[in-house]
Amino acid sequence: xxxxxxxxxxxxxxxxxxxxxxxxxxxxxxxxxxxxxxxxxxxxxxxxxxxxxxxxxxxxxxxxxxxxxxxxxxxxxxxxxxxxxxxxxxxxxxxxxxxxxxxxxxxxxxxxxxxxxxxxxxxxxxxxxxxxxxxxxxxxxxxxxxxxxxxxxxxxxxxxxxxxxxxxxxxxxxxxxxxxxxxxxxxxxxxxxxxxxxxxxxxxxxxxxxxxxxxxxxxxxxxxxxxxxxxxxxxxxxxxxxxxxxxxxxxxxxxxxxxxxxxxxxxxxxxxxxxxxxxxxxxxxxxxxxxxxxxxxxxxxxxxxxxxxxxxxxxxxxxxxxxxxxxxxxxxxxxxxxxxxxxxxxxxxxxxxxxxxxxxxxxxxxxxxxxxxxxxxxxxxxxxxxxxxxxxxxxxxxxxxxxxxxxxxxxxxxxxxxxxxxxxxxxxxxxxxxxxxxxxxxxxxxxxxxxxxxxxxxxxxxxxxxxxxxxxxxxxxxxxxxxxxxxxxxxxxxxxxxxxxxxxxxxxxxxxxxxxxxxxxxxxxxxxxxxxxxxxxxxxxxxxxx
Amino acid sequence: xxxxxxxxxxxxxxxxxxxxxxxxxxxxxxxxxxxxxxxxxxxxxxxxxxxxxxxxxxxxxxxxxxxxxxxxxxxxxxxxxxxxxxxxxxxxxxxxxxxxxxxxxxxxxxxxxxxxxxxxxxxxxxxxxxxxxxxxxxxxxxxxxxxxxxxxxxxxxxxxxxxxxxxxxxxxxxxxxxxxxxxxxxxxxxxxxxxxxxxxxxxxxxxxxxxxxxxxxxxxxxxxxxxxxxxxxxxxxxxxxxxxxxxxxxxxxxxxxxxxxxxxxxxxxxxxxxxxxxxxxxxxxxxxxxxxxxxxxxxxxxxxxxxxxxxxxxxxxxxxxxxxxxxxxxxxxxxxxxxxxxxxxxxxxxxxxxxxxxxxxxxxxxxxxxxxxxxxxxxxxxxxxxxxxxxxxxxx
Ligand code: HEM
Numbered sequence: 025x026x027x028x029x030x031x032x033x034x035x036x037x038x039x040x041x042x043x044x045x046x047x048x049x050x051x052x053x054x055x056x057x058x059x060x061x062x063x064x065x066x067x068x069x070x071x072x073x074x075x076x077x078x079x080x081x082x083x084x085x086x087x088x089x090x091x092x093x094x095x096x097x098x099x100x101x102x103x104x105x106x107x108x109x110x111x112x113x114x115x116x117x118x119x120x121x122x123x124x125x126x127x128x129x130x131x132x133x134x135x136x137x138x139x140x141x142x143x144x145x146x147x148x149x150x151x152x153x154x155x156x157x158x159x160x161x162x163x164x165x166x167x168x169x170x171x172x173x174x175x176x177x178x179x180x181x182x183x184x185x186x187x188x189x190x191x192x193x194x195x196x197x198x199x200x201x202x203x204x205x206x207x208x209x210x211x212x213x214x215x216x217x218x219x220x221x222x223x224x225x226x227x228x229x230x231x232x233x234x235x236x237x238x239x240x241x242x243x244x245x246x247x248x249x250x251x252x253x254x255x256x257x258x259x260x261x262x263x264x265x266x267x268x269x270x271x272x273x274x275x276x277x278x279x280x281x282x283x284x285x286x287x288x289x290x291x292x293x294x295x296x297x298x299x300x301x302x303x304x305x306x307x308x309x310x311x312x313x314x315x316x317x318x319x320x321x322x323x324x325x326x327x328x329x330x331x332x333x334x335x336x337x338x339x340x341x342x343x344x345x346x347x348x349x350x351x352x353x354x355x356x357x358x359x360x361x362x363x364x365x366x367x368x369x370x371x372x373x374x375x376x377x378x379x380x381x382x383x384x385x386x387x388x389x390x391x392x393x394x395x396x397x398x399x400x401x402x403x404x405x406x407x408x409x410x411x412x413x414x415x416x417x418x419x420x421x422x423x424x425x426x427x428x429x430x431x432x433x434x435x436x437x438x439x440x441x442x443x444x445x446x447x448x449x450x451x452x453x454x455x456x457x458x459x460x461x462x463x464x465x466x467x468x469x470x471x472x473x474x475x476x477x478x479x480x481x482x483x484x485x486x487x488x489x490x491x492x493x494x495x496x497x498x499x500x501x502x503x504x505x506x507x508x509x510x511x512x513x514x515x516x517x518x519x520x521x522x523x524x525x526x527x528x529x530x531x532x533x534x535x536x537x538x539x540x541x542x543x544x545x546x547x548x549x550x551x552x553x554x555x556x557x558x559x560x561x562x563x564x565x566x567x568x569x570x
Numbered sequence: 571x572x573x574x575x576x577x578x579x580x581x582x583x584x585x586x587x588x589x590x591x592x593x594x595x596x597x598x599x600x601x602x603x604x605x606x607x608x609x610x611x612x613x614x615x616x617x618x619x620x621x622x623x624x625x626x627x628x629x630x631x632x633x634x635x636x637x638x639x640x641x642x643x644x645x646x647x648x649x650x651x652x653x654x655x656x657x658x659x660x661x662x663x664x665x666x667x668x669x670x671x672x673x674x675x676x677x678x679x680x681x682x683x684x685x686x687x688x689x690x691x692x693x694x695x696x697x698x699x700x701x702x703x704x705x706x707x708x709x710x711x712x713x714x715x716x717x718x719x720x721x722x723x724x725x726x727x728x729x730x731x732x733x734x735x736x737x738x739x740x741x742x743x744x745x746x747x748x749x750x751x752x753x754x755x756x757x758x759x760x761x762x763x764x765x766x767x768x769x770x771x772x773x774x775x776x777x778x779x780x781x782x783x784x785x786x787x788x789x790x791x792x793x794x795x796x797x798x799x800x801x802x803x804x805x806x807x808x809x810x811x812x813x814x815x816x817x818x819x820x821x822x823x824x825x826x827x828x829x830x831x832x833x834x835x836x837x838x839x840x841x842x843x844x845x846x847x848x849x850x851x852x853x854x855x856x857x858x859x860x861x862x863x864x865x866x867x868x869x870x871x872x873x874x875x876x877x878x879x880x881x882x883x884x885x886x887x888x889x890x891x892x893x894x895x896x897x898x899x900x901x902x903x904x905x906x907x908x909x910x911x912x913x914x915x916x917x918x919x920x921x922x923x924x925x926x927x928x929x930x931x932x933x934x935x936x937x938x939x940x941x942x943x944x945x946x947x948x949x950x951x952x953x954x955x956x957x958x959x960x961x962x963x964x965x966x
Contacts (some may be wrong), residue, residue: 068929094929098922105918112908112955119907153906303697309574309638313696320697356704356899367901494901502903506890513882541878544668544871566867566933 032192037179039078042071044186047195064565065198067538070187072179092175097168104161111152114144166257173250184243189228189235191525193534199525201537201546201562208533212557213526219553220524234526243540245516252509259501270495277375277402278486281331281345286493287364292331292345298371298487299325324368325354326489330361353491363495370490376401376440380482381462383414383449386474396481401440413452414476420446425463439488449476522546524553535562573637574695580630581651585685587623588658588678591616595674599860613671620662620674627655638695641708645696649711650688650952656712656719657681660876664723668872672864677726683758690765706895713887714913718948720880721920727873728941735866735935738855744935745854751942752853753842760838761830768792775808777801779825788826792833798825827957870934873941874927881920888913912951919944 028036034045041053042065049059049071056077057066065071076092079085090096114137120127125135129150133141148155196202217227217234225236263269272286274293281294301323305314314320331345351359359366378400382393395410401423408416422435425444433444444463451458460478461468467479520542527534535554539546543564550562594616631652634642642648661677664670698707729751736744768791775790779801788798797803797811815825842853849856892913893903904910923940926932932940 094925098925098930101918101922101925105915105922108911108915108918111906112911116906153911307697309695310697313692313694316692316694317696321700322697322703324700355700356706358898358901365901367899369900492901499897499903502893506893510882510886510890513885517878517882542871542875544868544875564867 032188032190034186037073039073039075040071041066041073042195043192044070044072044183045188046190046192047071047187048192049194049198059198063198064200065195067199067540069176069180070183072183074175074179076175088171088175091164091168091171094172097165097172100161100165100168104158104165107152107158107161110149114141114150116152117150162257162260166254169250169253173247177244177247180243184240187235188233189230189525190233191235191527191536193527196525196527196534196536199536199538200543200566201535201550201564203535203560203562204532205535205558205560206532208558212559213528213533215557216526216553216559219555220549223549223552225522225524225549232528234524236524236526237522239519239521242516242519243521245512245514245519247512248515249509249512252505252507252512255505255508256502259498259505262501263496263498268497270493272493273369274491274493275372275488276326276328276491277377277488279377283343284330284364284366284493286495288336289343290333290336291361291364292333292343293366293491294329294331295489296327296329298489299323299327300371300373300487301325323354324371325352326368326491327352328359328366328489328491330359330366332362365494365496367492367494368489369492372488372490374441374485375488376443377484377486379443379480379484381478382481383410383416383476383478386469386477391477391479393481394476399445401443415450416478417448417450417457418445419448419459422463447478449474449478451476517541520545522549524550533559535559537562573633577630577633577637578693580626580633581685584623584627584630584655585682587619587626588682588685591619591623592675592678592682594619595671595678598671599675599863613669616671616674617662617665620658620665620678624655624658624662627651627658631655634695640698640703641711642695643708643711644698644702645691647688647691647693649715650691651685652712653715653718653952654681654685654688656715657684657722658719659716660719660723660880661726663720664872664876667875668868670864670868670872672730672861673723673726673872675860676730677723680722680726680755683755683762686762687758690762690769701899704895704899706891706898710887710891710895713883713891715887717880717884717887720876720883721948722945724873724876724880724941725945727869727876728938730861730864731866731869731873731938732935732942733854733857734861734864734869735938736854738852738858745852747939748854749852753838756842756845757834757838760836760841761834763841764792764833764837765830773808774805776804777825778804788823790826790829792829794829795832796825796829798823801825866934870937873937877920877923877941877944881924884920885917889917908955909951912947912955916944916947916951919947 026038028038028040028050030036030043030046030048030050032043032046032048034043036044036050039053039056040050041057041059042049049065054060057068057071059065059071074092075085076089079088114133115121117129120129120132126132129145133145133150135141137144144150152158213234217236220236221227223238225238228235228237270286272284274282274285276282276293276295278295278298281292283289284291284293300321303310303314303320303322305311305319307314310320328351329347330349330351332348334344334346335341336343349359349361353359353366353368355368358368378398380396380398382391382396384391384393395412395414397408397410397416399405399408399418404418404421406418410416420433422433422444423440423442424435424437425442426434426436428434436442442464444461444466447460447462448457449460450456458474458476459470460474461470462478462480464480467477469477520539522537522539522545524535524537527536535550537546537550543566547562547564554561594612597612598616631642634648643652657677658681661674661681665673732748732751736742736748738745773791773793775794777788777790777794777798778785779788779798780786787804788801793809794803794811795813797814799815799817801811801814803811815828845853892910896905896910897903919940923937923944926940927937
């Protein structure tokens with residue numbers, strides 16, 4: 025390798041722009057940081073030798089060079105940003121409203137938004153955030169982050185460690201903050217040093233050359249925050265594996281006890297009661313608002329008991345349920361047990377639990393009940409023998425009745441949302457039944473010759489509570505990643521790396537200073553330090569773009 | 571006087587105090603050529619009044635909190651008002667760092683515009699829906715607002731930089747774009763003026779339209795230029811709509827919102843037109859001489875510093891606290907809801923801003939434009955995403 029020996033005696037690695045020890049520009053390498061174009065030196069990486077800028081021949085070099093470029097990094101970020109925006113123009117597939125004409129994306133987008141919607145769908149923008157190329161984009165940002173950070177961190181670390189208080193003059197007079205003063209006494213320099221110390225600068229000296237430095241650790245901020253980001257990306261990848269992440273949805277009716285999916289049959293939940301509370305419309309505070317917008321819910325809550333099956337290990341055994349937790353699950357107040365978390369997510373109302381029917385004579389105008397019976401819609405019996413010797417047989421039961429396309433009655437689901445029956449009624453001492461078809465708003469006498477009629481007398485409804493079960497072992501990694509990210513940005517943003525160089529000359533001193541941000545703060549520091557001395561205030565020679 | 575009344579009066583007082591403070595910040599230019607200490611006097615009075623205004627607004631916030639029993643951050647009015655307060659707070663902090671009174675001359679009026687904008691939404695104290703019923707509501711929302719308030723200062727400094735530095739002697743692409751930014755501010759003014767005018771007049775017109783299989787009633791408070799798609803006017807003695815909203819505008823109250831946009835554009839354009847006629851030059855060109863006494867590099871520094879301070883705060887509130895709350899409320903810390911996506915877009919954008927500045931040397935004007943666009947994204951998230959791309963977080 026072609027090491028570069030500086031006139032100060034330090035040996036620099038190939039590709040160095042500014043000598044690591046004294047800062048003297050290395051001839052022939054100035055184009056690397058663009059120093060040949062400008063009066064001021066580019067101080068971003070202390071002119072250290074970076075792999076990406078030094079080796080550019082082999083394939084590996086080219087890939088490395090590509091990903092370590094901030095230009096490429098910013099392009100990736102901008103692409104991800106634009107893609108993310110596009111994904112919000114129309115709702116994503118999972119947000120297609122319940123009451124849409126069709127929730128089938130192939131129909132919905134075109135129907136709702138016309139041709140543009142169709143194109144949106146065909147390009148796959150309706151599932152943008154799980155599209156392979158969107159994930160690839162995020163992955164590439166991750167790769168870029170890693171390579172970019174490695175490329176810069178190590179050389180920067182070395183350069184800052186090796187730096188000497190004594191700096192080459194060209195290094196100093198090409199700094200943004202710079203002044204030359206004449207007739208400065210040693211006592212004055214001593215005074216400046218003291219004042220800098222008071223402002224918590226660390227002073228190092230070499231033959232009268234002084235380096236005052238503070239906040240160097242803030243230079244590591246970006247690298248720390250990038251590590252945080254990488255951990256977050258890794259956690260996101262981990263999360264796609266089922267061991268780390270489970271997500272199940274379960275509907276439980278009031279009074280029902282069922283196994284919780286996603287727990288390998290180990291846990292059961294009983295829904296004791298579901299509450300849907302509304303804000304009191306007469307509440308003085310909210311009266312006006314509720315009048316305008318209508319009723320506002322104040323609470324969704326499932327009073328639940330969680331059971332563990334003690335016999336879960338024994339194949340084929342009847343479950344033996346032991347209650348382990350009694351909890352009122354609300355929004356913002358999930359139930360937690362053995363690593364699982366249950367969230368209140370949704371509810372359904374108006375599901376029927378039981379219906380009571382009465383029998384009356386068809387001719388009876390008052391429809392006076394002769395007899396009555398109650399059907400448990402989850403556990404209907406096949407036959408009901410009534411007090412007055414009527415016998416009712418359930419011939420057909422459609423829990424969720426609808427008329428199929430071919431005109432035959434059918435049930436859409438197994439849940440009693442719209443129950444209907446074909447009932448055979450045997451009056452006392454009769455062997456031939458009368459046939460009735462009964463449903464909500466329907467009461468059909470199949471033959472038109474029935475002596476007795478059946479009518480719905482009463483019904484009970486219940487709520488169905490929708491709960492989500494989650495297991496997410498990746499949360500801890502996201503948490504750690506986010507915490508490291510925050511530490512990194514704060515470290516890099518709220519502190520700054522400030523350096524002041526004092527360079528004695530035969531008849532005076534050169535003063536130069538650099539900071540990575542907040543030049544205003546640095547100039548205040550210097551003003552304070554040189555008060556009442558002959559040393560001139562530094563001049564700000566920044567070249568602002570027009 | 572009950573608490574809610576006291577609360578609204580305090581908000582009004584804050585608004586007036588900000589107005590007075592702006593005038594004093596204005597005086598810091600006039601006295602530029604006089605003695606240094608005189609300038610300090612005007613600046614000191616101005617910042618004192620600003621702080622008083624801020625305290626009044628804090629009183630508004632906490633009395634409303636006590637009155638309603640929850641942090642007043644639950645709807646558009648409450649959130650946007652809080653954002654205005656966060657902007658003033660950010661300005662006060664930056665003022666004590668740089669002592670640049672000029673900044674107040676620009677920051678306070680825009681913050682006032684935001685507060686006035688907020689007041690156009692229903693201001694009744696509303697009950698909280700179950701999903702918002704969590705102390706994370708105020709932790710998350712207030713941190714986001716403070717982050718956005720600080721980023722707002724970078725917008726103000728960036729805008730001042732652009733107004734100061736962009737050549738106004740002949741018409742160029744750059745000063746045309748700058749003028750478009752100024753014009754946008756006029757549209758906000760237009761919205762506020764026209765909405766207030768018809769609100770005071772108590773104008774009402776009711777439409778019915780069909781949405782799926784429901785008939786929905788919507789109430790216009792501005793005369794209907796455009797009616798809802800398939801809407802039927804139910805009120806009498808009101809203006810007949812000129813045309814109907816296109817069929818793809820179907821969201822909740824899309825027709826009414828579209829109508830409001832048209833009115834705001836018309837009114838804003840009118841006010842802008844009159845202003846330009848009076849000034850006889852572009853608005854930015856007319857402001858430019860005021861900024862003669864300010865150093866461009868100081869504006870650039872403040873713009874960058876505000877992003878450096880605001881970015882971590884925004885990340886904490888808008889992404890991290892948001893994720894924690896979403897995890898507790900819905901069991902998923904991230905759901906690609908439009909509001910979340912736009913927080914991510916904002917975050918990506920400012921990350922790009924920082925990288926471009928640090929590594930590509932985008933200083934001065936380029937940074938200024940980025941600061942303006944960044945704040946545009948924040949406002950987009952506040953206005954368009956809330957009102958149009960409705961999602962879980964939709965307030966109105
Ligand atoms: C969304 C993802 C990213 C975020 C949030 C992020 C965040 C940051 C932050 C906050 C800084 C400090 C900036 C400052 O101090 O002004 C920084 C610096 C930096 N970032 Fe990133 N970054 C991201 C992606 C990337 C990528 C993809 C690359 C690779 C090209 C990259 C390369 C760098 C470099 C080279 C620095 C400057 C280090 C220095 O000059 O001291 N970043 N990043």
